[in-house]
Amino acid sequence: MQEEQSGPPMDTDLDDRELESRLAKTWSTRPGFWGKIACVDHKVVARRYIFTAFVFLMLGGLLSLAMRLQLSQPEARFISPDRYNQIFTMHGTNMMFLFAVPVMEAMAAYLVPLMVGTRNIAFPRLNAFSYWIFLIGGLLLWLAFALDAAPDVGWFAYVPLSGPQYSPGKRTDLWAQMITFTELSALAVAVEVVVTVFKQRAPGMSLDRIPVLVWAMLVMSFLVILAMPAIMFGSSTLILDRLVGTQFYNPAEGGDALLWQHLFWFFGHPEVYIVFLPAVGMVSTILPAFVGRPLYGYMLLVMALITTGILSFGLWVHHMFTVGLPRLGESFFTASSMAIAVPAGIQIFCWLATLWAGKPVYKTPLLFILGFIFTFVMGGMTGVMVASVPFDTQVHDTYFVVAHFHYVLIGGAVFPLIAAIYYWFPKMTGRMMSERLGRWSFWLIFIGFHLTFFPMHILGLWGMPRRVYTYQPELPWASLNLFVSLSSLILASGFLIFFIDAIKSWRSGPPAGANPWNASTLEWATSSPPPPYNFRRIPVVSARDPFSPGNDELTVATGLRTDRREVLVTTIVEALPEARESSATDSVWPFWAAIATSIMLIWSIFSPWAVVWGSIPIAVALIGWFWPKGEAEDES
Amino acid sequence: MAALSFRHGPAWLFKIGALFAALGMAAAIGWVRQPREYRVDPPISAALEQIRLMPNTISGAPPEVYFALNQTYETGGFDLSQGKRFYTWFGCASCHGDGRGGSGPSFMDGWWLYGPSMVSIVSSIRDGRPHGMPAFKNKMTIDEIWQLSGYIKSIGAYKASVSAPSRNDDRNTRPAENRAPAATLFEEGPNPVHPDQGPSP
Numbered sequence: 005m006q007e008e009q010s011g012p013p014m015d016t017d018l019d020d021r022e023l024e025s026r027l028a029k030t031w032s033t034r035p036g037f038w039g040k041i042a043c044v045d046h047k048v049v050a051r052r053y054i055f056t057a058f059v060f061l062m063l064g065g066l067l068s069l070a071m072r073l074q075l076s077q078p079e080a081r082f083i084s085p086d087r088y089n090q091i092f093t094m095h096g097t098n099m100m101f102l103f104a105v106p107v108m109e110a111m112a113a114y115l116v117p118l119m120v121g122t123r124n125i126a127f128p129r130l131n132a133f134s135y136w137i138f139l140i141g142g143l144l145l146w147l148a149f150a151l152d153a154a155p156d157v158g159w160f161a162y163v164p165l166s167g168p169q170y171s172p173g174k175r176t177d178l179w180a181q182m183i184t185f186t187e188l189s190a191l192a193v194a195v196e197v198v199v200t201v202f203k204q205r206a207p208g209m210s211l212d213r214i215p216v217l218v219w220a221m222l223v224m225s226f227l228v229i230l231a232m233p234a235i236m237f238g239s240s241t242l243i244l245d246r247l248v249g250t251q252f253y254n255p256a257e258g259g260d261a262l263l264w265q266h267l268f269w270f271f272g273h274p275e276v277y278i279v280f281l282p283a284v285g286m287v288s289t290i291l292p293a294f295v296g297r298p299l300y301g302y303m304l305l306v307m308a309l310i311t312t313g314i315l316s317f318g319l320w321v322h323h324m325f326t327v328g329l330p331r332l333g334e335s336f337f338t339a340s341s342m343a344i345a346v347p348a349g350i351q352i353f354c355w356l357a358t359l360w361a362g363k364p365v366y367k368t369p370l371l372f373i374l375g376f377i378f379t380f381v382m383g384g385m386t387g388v389m390v391a392s393v394p395f396d397t398q399v400h401d402t403y404f405v406v407a408h409f410h411y412v413l414i415g416g417a418v419f420p421l422i423a424a425i426y427y428w429f430p431k432m433t434g435r436m437m438s439e440r441l442g443r444w445s446f447w448l449i450f451i452g453f454h455l456t457f458f459p460m461h462i463l464g465l466w467g468m469p470r471r472v473y474t475y476q477p478e479l480p481w482a483s484l485n486l487f488v489s490l491s492s493l494i495l496a497s498g499f500l501i502f503f504i505d506a507i508k509s510w511r512s513g514p515p516a517g518a519n520p521w522n523a524s525t526l527e528w529a530t531s532s533p534p535p536p537y538n539f540r541r542i543p544v545v546s547a548r549d550p551f552s553p554g555n556d557e558l559t560v561a562t563g564l565r566t567d568r569r570e571v572l573v574t575t576i577v578e579a580l581p582e583a584r585e586s587s588a589t590d591s592v593w594p595f596w597a598a599i600a601t602s603i604m605l606i607w608s609i610f611s612p613w614a615v616v617w618g619s620i621p622i623a624v625a626l627i628g629w630f631w632p633k634g635e636a637e638d639e640s
Numbered sequence: 641m642a643a644l645s646f647r648h649g650p651a652w653l654f655k656i657g658a659l660f661a662a663l664g665m666a667a668a669i670g671w672v673r674q675p676r677e678y679r680v681d682p683p684i685s686a687a688l689e690q691i692r693l694m695p696n697t698i699s700g701a702p703p704e705v706y707f708a709l710n711q712t713y714e715t716g717g718f719d720l721s722q723g724k725r726f727y728t729w730f731g732c733a734s735c736h737g738d739g740r741g742g743s744g745p746s747f748m749d750g751w752w753l754y755g756p757s758m759v760s761i762v763s764s765i766r767d768g769r770p771h772g773m774p775a776f777k778n779k780m781t782i783d784e785i786w787q788l789s790g791y792i793k794s795i796g797a798y799k800a801s802v803s804a805p806s807r808n809d810d811r812n813t814r815p816a817e818n819r820a821p822a823a824t825l826f827e828e829g830p831n832p833v834h835p836d837q838g839p840s841p
Contacts, residue, residue, distance in 0.1 A: 172721030
């Protein structure tokens with residue numbers, strides 16, 4: 005890197021201690037309440053994101069227990085049908101929009117900058133903004149539920165049921181606007197991740213040296229960028245139909261009810277992979293640390309990730325097989341749905357090969373990964389079954405489908421996510437989680453999960469439809485339903501132990517070193533938890549595994565300023581240093597911008613004029629956000 | 641930022657602000673929460689029958705229970721929507737059209753033959769009126785009649801309430817009730833001569 009004789013203070017000739025104190029001064033968040041609100045450190049924001057998402061997971065889990073209570077016996081009277089409709093809608097909406105996608109994006113926002121060796125995520129203020137938007141969107145939905153105004157139209161809110169004629173009141177508008185909130189925040193994070201991965205990698209981290217997790221987050225972010233606009237268009241047009249009386253979904257006036265299903269699933273199917281691909285990345289990154297050998301088939305895995313991402317946009321119609329589409333179209337989407345099993349199979353075989361050739365150490369993260377492989381393969385097999393039209397026609401909207409997607413989503417995403425929490429918890433908090441409680445929670449979750457969801461396949465084949473609030477005693481479903489309800493308590497107790505473990509370890513877990521798992525990716529090269537500037541000096545990467553147990557010396561680059569927040573910009577393919585770029589300082593304006601945006605979005609449920617008048621505070625907040633600092637920003 | 645630095649207030653100010661924001665949001669939602677009553681309790685239903693009309697059968701006093709129900713038949717989104725369905729299902733449109741009238745009077749011309757109060761409308765539907773308005777008391781339950789009455793009032797409202805129904809998934813001949821059609825479509829209707837108290841009260 006070039007050296008400068010005079011001018012601004014650089015990190016070139018400083019000893020470590022002096023450099024750390026100067027960087028800490030530049031990068032630290034100011035203390036106090038407003039300092040916290042203004043914070044744009046990607047680690048702090050991501051930790052809030054993850055925490056909030058897990059709170060929503062807990063709430064969503066309580067809803068599912070309520071449903072299981074109601075279904076535990078025929079003709080039960082615990083919950084009224086109207087409330088039940090709200091509960092299953094809330095459960096699905098909450099889990100997909102407020103837990104699964106945000107938590108995966110939050111993991112990306114936390115880990116990607118560390119893993120690529122940079123000091124902050126790209127567009128850090130946008131990152132803070134996205135968190136506030138997500139939080140307010142989640143509060144909106146749950147407040148609505150608390151006030152008996154929660155949506156009751158199912159998590160995919162098909163028109164005409166969700167349209168103006170059949171969904172009176174503001175319940176569906178609240179749902180649609182919550183969608184807008186969460187998709188806005190998801191899009192913001194996705195853009196940041198793409199830019200961070202493409203332009204802020206440590207020098208030398210060429211494309212073929214990027215950790216698999218970072219690849220997965222990159223592909224996930226592209227899926228978000230391509231898929232979310234479809235649902236934001238959908239939710240906005242739905243509100244327009246309901247409030248202003250447009251005719252997007254009214255067949256009698258030239259609209260099309262099926263348009264909604266296409267829009268929703270064009271987003272909804274990639275959504276599954278938005279949740280699943282980060283999990284693939286997590287598994288691929290965690291696995292090597294517990295088998296003592298590098299990952300088998302890096303290239304294959306990355307190719308499989310990209311293939312899955314592309315194919316995921318060609319499957320959405322398999323959610324609509326019973327709608328009555330042309331035969332040829334259905335056949336095409338059957339073929340593409342089955343084709344996506346190929347990259348998924350490649351991934352599975354890469355992991356099996358890694359396990360086979362290594363010496364597995366069965367700690368909690370590895371247990372959850374093995375649970376993932378087992379459960380996800382089962383979910384994948386029922387997936388291939390429902391990909392075929394005749395079979396799907398039989399089990400559509402039955403508990404078979406409920407079982408299938410819980411196998412794929414909990415097996416394919418939640419298991420790896422919990423593995424990831426156990427694995428990265430030391431990095432995030434500086435403390436280890438309990439191995440003993442971890443094992444308990446794994447076995448309870450694993451056994452509880454299968455006992456809860458496997459019988460649902462059978463219930464579905466016996467004809468029990470989804471979303472019914474009760475069933476008659478004459479139907480042969482009662483005993484299995486009672487069994488499922490009891491098993492769900494085992495599953496819930498496993499999650500309870502996990503939460504207890506996380507809270508306990510956070511406060512008083514044994515301290516973790518910088519690298520407790522002897523892992524080889526860059527986030528372990530810094531202390532736990534990392535300092536606000538992430539790395540004392542930007543690492544220089546010369547191999548796929550930047551440092552391995554035998555080699556814990558890292559080469560580093562110097563030449564960044566210490567008196568302002570500066571990151572290194574590198575080229576896309578080879579990650580050659582290109583420029584020094586300033587990184588945004590703390591600001592409260594993202595928070596106010598989020599408040600202004602929320603006012604506009606919530607107001608627009610009641611009056612279209614909100615879009616006009618509500619945009620004024622947004623403009624004010626954005627002017628504050630982007631107000632020039634009075635000094636040249638891009639002088640390097 | 642230096643030029644437009646935001647002077648931070650103390651933290652408690654913010655916390656109170658956040659509390660008020662949350663309460664405000666809750667109030668906004670609570671305002672339109674519209675609890676749904678699918679099966680009215682028999683005592684309430686009996687009480688809803690107890691409307692006291694003036695001797696000339698125009699206007700009067702609604703039953704006490706109507707206020708205990710928060711006047712839901714005029715303000716609740718669900719009840720108004722139900723009323724809109726009954727308007728179609730019980731063939732109201734065959735005489736009253738889309739609300740602009742036909743062989744029956746219009747609801748949008750600002751003129752209510754028996755007055756615009758809920759009790760008058762409920763009574764018209766329940767007991768019928770001279771010159772062709774049939775009684776529906778043997779065809780609808782009393783809460784359905786109240787729902788339908790609330791809806792009919794919303795057709796003629798000059799200012800739309802946020803809980804008024806939106807358009808149907810159908811061919812629409814006028815703006816939906818949440819767009820205050822009476823404000824834009826005000827017209828005298830096919831029967832321009834209005835005797836003081838209806839054709840023959």
